Amino acid sequence: MRPALTTDARAALRSAGVTGVSRRGFLCGGGAMIVAFAAARHAGFESAVFAQGINGRGSTALDAWIAITPDSRVLAYTGKCELGQGLYTAQVQLVAEELDVALSRVALTMCDTSTTPDQGTTSGAQSHPANFNQSNLALACATARGALVRLATDHLPAPATDLATADGSVFVKADPSRRVAYGDLVGGRKFMLTLDASAKRKNPADWKVLGTPVPRLDLPAMVTAQLEYVHNVRVPGMLHGRVVRPPSIGATLSGVDEASVRGMPGLVRVVVRKNFVGVVAEKPFQAVRIVDKLRVSWTPGPNIPAQATYYDEVRRDRSSRDTYLLDSGDVDQALRGARVVSATYLHPFHMHGSVGSSCAVADVQPGKATLWSATQAVYPMRDTAAQLLGLQPADVRVVFTRGSGCYGINGADTVTYDAALLSQAAGRPVRVQLTRRDEMAWENFGNAFVIDQRAGIDASGTIVAWDYEAWSPALGGRPGYDSPGNVVTGWLAGYAPAASTPRAPAPAPNTPLNNNLNTVPSYVTGCVAGVCRGTGTVRSERVLSHRVVSPFFTGPLRAPERFQNTFAHESFMDEIAAAAKADPVAFRLRHLRDERLRTVVRAAADAAKWDARPSPREGVFPNPAHGRGISCVLYEGDNGYVAVVAEVWVDQVSGIITVRRLVGAQDSGPISNPDGVKNQFEGGALHGMSRALFEEVTWMDQRVTSVDWRGYRTFAVGTRTPVIEAVLINQPSAPANGAGETAITVVAAAIGNAVFDATGARLREIPFTPARVKAALSTRGTA
Amino acid sequence: MSEMTLQVNGRGYTVDVDPATPLLFVLSDDLALKGPKFGCGLGQCGACTVIVRGQAIRSCITPVETVQRAEITTLDGLGTIERPHPIQQAFIDEQAAQCGFCLSGVILSAKALVDRTPSPTDDDIDRALSGVLCRCFAHTRMRKAIHRYAAAARRA
Numbered sequence: 001m002r003p004a005l006t007t008d009a010r011a012a013l014r015s016a017g018v019t020g021v022s023r024r025g026f027l028c029g030g031g032a033m034i035v036a037f038a039a040a041r042h043a044g045f046e047s048a049v050f051a052q053g054i055n056g057r058g059s060t061a062l063d064a065w066i067a068i069t070p071d072s073r074v075l076a077y078t079g080k081c082e083l084g085q086g087l088y089t090a091q092v093q094l095v096a097e098e099l100d101v102a103l104s105r106v107a108l109t110m111c112d113t114s115t116t117p118d119q120g121t122t123s124g125a126q127s128h129p130a131n132f133n134q135s136n137l138a139l140a141c142a143t144a145r146g147a148l149v150r151l152a153t154d155h156l157p158a159p160a161t162d163l164a165t166a167d168g169s170v171f172v173k174a175d176p177s178r179r180v181a182y183g184d185l186v187g188g189r190k191f192m193l194t195l196d197a198s199a200k201r202k203n204p205a206d207w208k209v210l211g212t213p214v215p216r217l218d219l220p221a222m223v224t225a226q227l228e229y230v231h232n233v234r235v236p237g238m239l240h241g242r243v244v245r246p247p248s249i250g251a252t253l254s255g256v257d258e259a260s261v262r263g264m265p266g267l268v269r270v271v272v273r274k275n276f277v278g279v280v281a282e283k284p285f286q287a288v289r290i291v292d293k294l295r296v297s298w299t300p301g302p303n304i305p306a307q308a309t310y311y312d313e314v315r316r317d318r319s320s321r322d323t324y325l326l327d328s329g330d331v332d333q334a335l336r337g338a339r340v341v342s343a344t345y346l347h348p349f350h351m352h353g354s355v356g357s358s359c360a361v362a363d364v365q366p367g368k369a370t371l372w373s374a375t376q377a378v379y380p381m382r383d384t385a386a387q388l389l390g391l392q393p394a395d396v397r398v399v400f401t402r403g404s405g406c407y408g409i410n411g412a413d414t415v416t417y418d419a420a421l422l423s424q425a426a427g428r429p430v431r432v433q434l435t436r437r438d439e440m441a442w443e444n445f446g447n448a449f450v451i452d453q454r455a456g457i458d459a460s461g462t463i464v465a466w467d468y469e470a471w472s473p474a475l476g477g478r479p480g481y482d483s484p485g486n487v488v489t490g491w492l493a494g495y496a497p498a499a500s501t502p503r504a505p506a507p508a509p510n511t512p513l514n515n516n517l518n519t520v521p522s523y524v525t526g527c528v529a530g531v532c533r534g535t536g537t538v539r540s541e542r543v544l545s546h547r548v549v550s551p552f553f554t555g556p557l558r559a560p561e562r563f564q565n566t567f568a569h570e571s572f573m574d575e576i577a578a579a580a581k582a583d584p585v586a587f588r589l590r591h592l593r594d595e596r597l598r599t600v601v602r603a604a605a606d607a608a609k610w611d612a613r614p615s616p617r618e619g620v621f622p623n624p625a626h627g628r629g630i631s632c633v634l635y636e637g638d639n640g641y642v643a644v645v646a647e648v649w650v651d652q653v654s655g656i657i658t659v660r661r662l663v664g665a666q667d668s669g670p671i672s673n674p675d676g677v678k679n680q681f682e683g684g685a686l687h688g689m690s691r692a693l694f695e696e697v698t699w700m701d702q703r704v705t706s707v708d709w710r711g712y713r714t715f716a717v718g719t720r721t722p723v724i725e726a727v728l729i730n731q732p733s734a735p736a737n738g739a740g741e742t743a744i745t746v747v748a749a750a751i752g753n754a755v756f757d758a759t760g761a762r763l764r765e766i767p768f769t770p771a772r773v774k775a776a777l778s779t780r781g782t783a
Numbered sequence: 784m785s786e787m788t789l790q791v792n793g794r795g796y797t798v799d800v801d802p803a804t805p806l807l808f809v810l811s812d813d814l815a816l817k818g819p820k821f822g823c824g825l826g827q828c829g830a831c832t833v834i835v836r837g838q839a840i841r842s843c844i845t846p847v848e849t850v851q852r853a854e855i856t857t858l859d860g861l862g863t864i865e866r867p868h869p870i871q872q873a874f875i876d877e878q879a880a881q882c883g884f885c886l887s888g889v890i891l892s893a894k895a896l897v898d899r900t901p902s903p904t905d906d907d908i909d910r911a912l913s914g915v916l917c918r919c920f921a922h923t924r925m926r927k928a929i930h931r932y933a934a935a936a937r938r939a
Contacts, residue, residue: 083882084880084881084882084883084884084919085881086881215875215878216878216880218883219874219875219878219880219883220864220867220871220875221864222880222883222886223858223867223871223874223875223880223883223886223890224858224859224861224862224863224864224867224868224871225816225817225818225857225858225859225886225887226817226859226863226864227817227883228817229817229820229884231811231820231821232811232815232817234812234815240812265784265801283800283808283812284808284812285800285801285803285804285805285808286801289801353918354884354918355822355828355830355884355885355916355917355918356820356821356822356830356884357821357822357823357824359821402882403882403884404820404822404830404882404884404918405881405882405884405918405919407918433821435824436822436823436824436825436827675878679878679881679921679924682920682921682923682924683881683919683920683921684920685920686920686922686923687918687919687920690920708823708825708827709823709825709827709828709916710827714916714918716912716913716914716915716916717829717885717888717889717912717915717916717917717922717925717926718908718909718910718911718912718913718914718915719909719913719922720905720909721922721923721926724923
C-alpha cells in the first residue's frame, strides 16, 4: 500500500504545524516511525434516515498514522473531532499515556480529509468506543510502543521483556539509567507498520495521565479568544454569501428578479440553482442589504398537518415503515390475565438550537475545492459536496474547524453546501453564516414521537407483560456518503432525501435484539430466537415501531430517539410502580437483571438519600409540593449505564416546576478524564432539563414559528440551576463507553416522576409547561 | 460608505464602512477579532457581547456609527494565553466551558457586573446573565467561576 498524497495534503501537513517534517518526508526520506491504520471497518453504511455511529469506510490510499519524529515528538491523527465535549484533550491523554510521552510532546490533528483517517461521523457517543478500546487510535499507540521496545533491544543490553517506557524513552527496568530516546531509535531510518491487533495496551492500573482530570488543553485559547472557530476563518480574496430559504415548508422557486438588486453596493452575483437561491457580496453587511431587497417568488408546497392535531395525524399515517424489535407472541394473552396499566406519551420536535448560527467557508476552484466546516463528518461531507459540485471526492478537501456546540446535525452540514455552491458560482472563496431564522426553521429537528405503553401486573405486583407501540416522523438526516438531499440545501439544489420505504405490517423479529435506539424498555428480557439481550426480567414483551414521513427535515439530536423512548419507558415504569403501590427504586431493581444497571440505580438512590416509599407522597399536597423521582437506562443498549434522581418543587398555583437537585450515578467503563465526564454529566443533565421543561418546535400555516430564542425557549446562564451531583463509577477493565449522552437521556422522566411524587399529577407530554402541569393537576386521580 | 474611527482594546482603527453596519461585523470582519461572535443577530443570546463605556452590550444590534470614539473591549482584549485576565483565569480554574462559543457573552457580562458591583450576589448574576445563553449548559461552572473571579478581584 503506497499512500498517495495530494498537493493539498502536503500543504495541509505544512500548515498543520508539522515544522520542517512533511508527511512525504516521513515516507520518502526522513526518519520516522509510522503506524498506518489498517483499512477501517466498512460499516456497511446505508442511507438510513437515522444512521448513527457511522464508523467510517476506511481508506487504502491515505490513512491515519501515529508518527514519531526524530526529536521524539508524537504526531497523532484522528477522525474523531472536538465538538466541545473535551475529546481533543482526552485523545491527547490517550496518546501520551499509551506512548509514555508528556502531554506537551503530542500534536493531535483532528478530522481533515487530507491527513486523518476516515472515521465516519463523530457522533452517537461512539468516540470512546472507537478510539479508546483495542482498535484505531489506542491500538496504533500500543503498536508503536511495542515496536519501539523491540527496536530498543538493539541499543540496550536486555530482552524486550526487561524493558519499559517512560518520558519518551525505552529503559532497562533493572537499571533505569540505561535508556534510549524514541527519536534516537527512529534515527534516520524509516519504518512502516500496520496495526497489530494483539499489541499490548497499558494496564489501567498503571495509568498516570489517562484517568486523571487533565484540564482542557484548548481552554486557555478559548477564554482568551485565540481559538479559531470556523466563524473566524478568513482566506485571501474571500467574499460573503447569504442564502434565501423558502418562505414555507415545501415551497418551490418560481422566480428571482435580479434587476431588483442590480447596482447595489458590493453585489458580486445572485446565484440560483433549482430551488437554491443565494447572493454573494464583497462585505457581509452588503450581502444582508442585498438579500433584503432581492425579489424572489415562490410557489407554496402541499399543505402540512396542523400542529394542534399533529400527534393524531402521525398515529393515523398508514404509509409507515414498521419494525418489530421484539414479539414474544403471548403479550395479548398475558395482558388478558393481568391488571393492565396503559398510557400514551407525546414528544414534540426538538431542535439542536446551537448558540452560534452555522457558518462555513468554501474555496471552490475549477477541479478542486477546500471546505472549512464544523461538520461532524468530514469524509461523508467530502463525498456529498463532491456530488453537489460535480467534482471527484479526491479533489475535495474538508477541514474540520470548530463550531458552536452542535449536539448532532445542526446547520453545519447544510451551510457547508451553501458556501460550496456560492463559491463555485462566484469563482472565489465565500463565507456563509446563516441567520438565526434560517438556522432554526430549516435544521434537521430531533423527531417527534407518539408512544403507547401497556403493561400487565399480577396479584403479587410483578410485571408480567410489556407492550410498546410508537409512531415517529422522519425525513432526511445525516447526508452520509451519498445523500446530500438529507439536509435542506441539498434538497433545494435538486437532490431527494433518502427514500422512506413503507413496510406494514412489520415482519416478525428474527435477529437478536439491538437496542441501539433504546426502543426497548430496560425491564424486559429482550429475547429473540432464544438469545436474550435485554436487561430486565419481563418475558412477555412486544415492541413495535412505525416510521412515517415528517413534514420537516429530521436528524440525530443528542441522545436521538433514546431521549424520547426513555422518557416514555421510565415514566411508564413509574406509573406501573405506583399502580402496584411499590417504591420506584425497589420496583425497578425487582425487574432488572443487569448487574451494572442495578448498581447505578442503587448508587444514585444512595447518593440522593432516597426516601423509599410508593409514589405519590401520602396525605395532602402542600404548596409548593416537593417530591423525588428516578430514571435509569443502559444507553444504546450497550454504551453506558446511568441513573438520575430528580428532586423538584411544584408550585400548584402557577404550575411552575423548580428542579432542586439532580443526583446521578454513571458507569461508562474506564474513566479517561473524571472532570471531563463530570462536565458532560452536568451539561447533559441541564440540557435534558431544558428539553423537558421548555423546548418545542412550533409551526403554523406551513411555517416554522419557533425561529428565535423567544419562540424556542431554553434557559439563560443567569438562571438558578439545580444542585448536580454525579457518582462516577470507574470500571477499568470494562470496554470504554460514551459519556456525553447518558445523563440527558434520563432527566425528563426523573423530573416527571418527581412531579408525580410531589403532586399525584402525571406528565405525559413534553415540554412540561405550566399549562400542562396545571391541566395534569386538575385531572389527577382521574387519568 | 463612511470613514469611522474606533477605539478597540486600546488601539485606534479607521474603517470605511456603511455607518449602519452592526459593530459585530466590523469587529469580526474588518478588524478580524475572534472574540465577539454572531449567535442570533437579534440581541437574544449574548455571543456578540463587547464592553462599551463599562456596559456589556450586544454588538450585533449596535450600529457602528453609535460607538465611534468610545472605548470598546472585546474578549480578545482582556488577556492572553500566557497572561490571562483574572476572570479568564477563573474560567480556566473552574473548567467552565464546553464548546466555548458563548464565552464573550458570559465572561464580558460578568466582568462588567463585577467591575461595578464587586461583591455580586446570585441575584445580581441572574440579572447580568439573563440574556446570555450557553447551550452546552456549563451554567454551574460558569457561576462558580464568576464568584471565584469576584472574590479574587476583592482581594487584589
